[in-house]
Amino acid sequence: MMHIIAGLSGLIFGLGLILSGMANPAIVLAFFDVAGNWNAALLWVMIGAITVGSIAFLVASKLGHSYLGLPMHLPASRKIDKRLLIGSFIFGIGWGMAGICPGPALVLVGTGHTEIFIFIASMLLGMGLFEAMRRKQ
Amino acid sequence: MVNLDFIPWPALIGGMIIGFSASLLLLFNGRIAGVSGIVGELFRWQVSEVNWRIIFIVGLIVSPVVWQQFFALPVIHIEASGVMLAIAGLLVGFGARLGSGCTSGHGVCGLSRLSLRSLVAIMVFVITGAITVYLIRHVLTA
Numbered sequence: 001m002m003h004i005i006a007g008l009s010g011l012i013f014g015l016g017l018i019l020s021g022m023a024n025p026a027i028v029l030a031f032f033d034v035a036g037n038w039n040a041a042l043l044w045v046m047i048g049a050i051t052v053g054s055i056a057f058l059v060a061s062k063l064g065h066s067y068l069g070l071p072m073h074l075p076a077s078r079k080i081d082k083r084l085l086i087g088s089f090i091f092g093i094g095w096g097m098a099g100i101c102p103g104p105a106l107v108l109v110g111t112g113h114t115e116i117f118i119f120i121a122s123m124l125l126g127m128g129l130f131e132a133m134r135r136k137q
Numbered sequence: 138m139v140n141l142d143f144i145p146w147p148a149l150i151g152g153m154i155i156g157f158s159a160s161l162l163l164l165f166n167g168r169i170a171g172v173s174g175i176v177g178e179l180f181r182w183q184v185s186e187v188n189w190r191i192i193f194i195v196g197l198i199v200s201p202v203v204w205q206q207f208f209a210l211p212v213i214h215i216e217a218s219g220v221m222l223a224i225a226g227l228l229v230g231f232g233a234r235l236g237s238g239c240t241s242g243h244g245v246c247g248l249s250r251l252s253l254r255s256l257v258a259i260m261v262f263v264i265t266g267a268i269t270v271y272l273i274r275h276v277l278t279a
Binding site: 001002003005006007008009010011012013014015016017018019020021022023024025026029032033034035036040041042044045046047048049050051052053054055056057059060061063065066067068070071072073074075077078079080083084085086087088089090091092093094095096097098099100101102103105106107108109110111113115116118119120121122123124125126127128129130131 | 144145147148149150151152153154155156157158159160161162163164165166167168169170172173176177180181188189190192193194195196197198199200201202203204210211212213214215216217219221222223224225226227228229230231232233234235236237239240241243244245246248249250251252253254257258259261262263264265266267268269270271273274275
């Protein structure tokens with residue numbers, strides 16, 4: 001059951017990205033281009049997602065475990081540290097360069113945009129580098 | 138009369154669908170729908186954790202195929218060159234893991250749970266993204 005939910009969640013997430021326009025890197029870049037032809041779509045996507053998501057998190061905060069009896073894995077860290085700031089800074093540069101973040105990147109695999117494999121391969125390399133670095137510490 | 142014409146409905150409804158997907162994963166599986174975490178933690182290869190992560194990823198990948206059973210795909214345009222895609226991917230993958238999240242984890246889920254940490258992360262990456270686009274489009278190519 002847990003695996004069905006995971007698959008459905010991924011599928012629905014992707015359909016939401018396609019409908020909202022967020023699978024199209026050009027629309028994301030237009031949100032960032034405040035000095036050009038600005039497109040507010042990303043902001044509206046976030047408003048919609050947070051409106052629904054906040055209800056779920058409110059419900060979840062009152063649950064001891066999930067509806068399937070699984071433990072709730074919520075991030076415990078509240079630290080605003082160098083790691084958070086530098087990581088988000090590096091992520092922001094990459095996001096601004098192509099207008100692609102990890103969710104839409106995976107959706108673009110299924111749309112047949114083969115150049116996305118370059119992005120995916122180097123994204124996996126970046127994640128692997130982080131993991132190697134973490135293990136050394 | 139309230140004028141609702143200015144609201145981009147596909148963006149708003151698409152966002153709500155994304156929020157619904159994150160709600161499913163949270164309420165049933167107890168997990169945060171943060172794509173960089175779901176992918177990145179595969180590198181730790183904890184056997185009991187591998188399957189649901191891969192199935193979630195497969196769901197994302199097949200979503201355009203399912204979409205096309207009902208509608209035509211919207212126009213999708215990747216502007217960045219191959220070299221730019223390679224550099225951008227590396228920065229996105231490494232940065233999201235170092236910063237503990239990307240647009241979905243910090244943006245959708247973090248803000249939904251009123252995490253100050255996520256709000257700071259989003260402000261950093263949206264501002265950095267905007268500066269990057271400004272430099273690429275209006276300074277370097279001017």
